[in-house]
Amino acid sequence: MISHRRSLTRTRSLAAAVAVTAVLGVTACSSDDEGEDSATTTAAATTTTAAQTALPTVEELGATLGRITDTAVATADKLDTVDGGDQSAELIDALAGAAQSTGTVLAAVDPVTAGATAESALATVTTALPDQEPVVVENLEFVHRDGVWKISRAAVCDLVGRITPDQIPPVCTGDAAADPNAEDPAAAAAVDPAPEVAAAPVGDPAIRDALLNAGVDQATADKLAENPDATVAAAVNMGIPQATADQFRSNPQGAIDSLRAAGIDPVTAAPQLAAQL
Incomplete structure (x- = not known):
């Protein structure tokens, strides 16, 4: 009977030791995993920060x-x-x-x-x-x-x-500068009648200039520049963020850059905006 009790005691002690070892092993693995995740997150954050230029003062x-x-x-x-x-x-x-x-x-x-x-x-x-x-x-x-x-x-x-x-x-405004080497207009008028001069486009010149520089055709750029408020409203209706749409008034080039950053081609989006006006 005494031998049986001693055997039972040794068995229970061995089981307890195995359980403690298992718990310590899981804890260590969890700690290692958390350390690896933390290191990965820190490295990613460092990479992202390195890609950004510090803002000017x-x-x-x-x-x-x-x-x-x-x-x-x-x-x-x-x-x-x-x-x-x-x-x-x-x-x-x-x-x-x-x-x-x-x-x-x-x-x-x-x-x-x-x-x-x-x-x-x-x-x-x-x-x-x-x-x-x-x-x-x-x-x-x-x-x-x-x-x-x-x-x-x-x-x-x-x-x-x-x-x-x-x-x-x-x-x-997108207007071409005068060519100093161009033929004298008075001399040209003596030979041929002066061609009819189209009226200067109306609207916001900065919006027109930004759109033309982005590759948008003249007619579409003129239409969007003619009424900035309507252009902003149309952009919001198309799902363009309000902040980006508002930039058409104060910083049209910034709006173009924001569209490109969001994967939107201004050349494609501009006719769609104009169609809503």
Whole structure:
């Protein structure tokens, strides 16, 4: 009887030891799995963060706006302030001239938010006339090029149009600049009658310019630019997010970039929008 009890005791002790070992093994595996999951999550987060360009500060953007509007600085020395600066001298001069002629002071203020891509940002800018309250302009696009934050061409056109709406440069409206080598119009008129001149398109020039640059045909771009409010409403009806649709008013190029980032081709979407107007 005593031998039987000792055998039973040893059996129970062995079973308890096996159970404890199993529990410890499961706990260790769970801890290892959690550690691996945590490491994977951290690595993914690090990769995502590395792909994003740090947003500019309002001081950086303010310095850019200050250089553009400083008429004491030669145009050639501030081509790096605008995206595609080597083709933007006319825009730079237009904004500088508009600011000087009206006494307008431009300033960047918070907030600065991420744009449609990792290398774009949307900033708030104020335009202040002497003895008047500043006007707030939201969602002006800046882009990161060659290690520098530059203001987009569409944003420059937007600012010029707000400061001097009667002096918008042709590059903002899509009109071709006059060719200095063209034949003298008076001489041509003596030979052939002058062709009938079509009326200038109406509507928002910045919207038209952004659509044309995206590859949208002239007729569709004119129709969408003619009534920005109707265009925004049609975009929302098509399922385009309200924030993206609203950009057609303040930052049409930003709206185009947002559509592309969402996998929507502006060339395809624009006729569908126009059909609803």
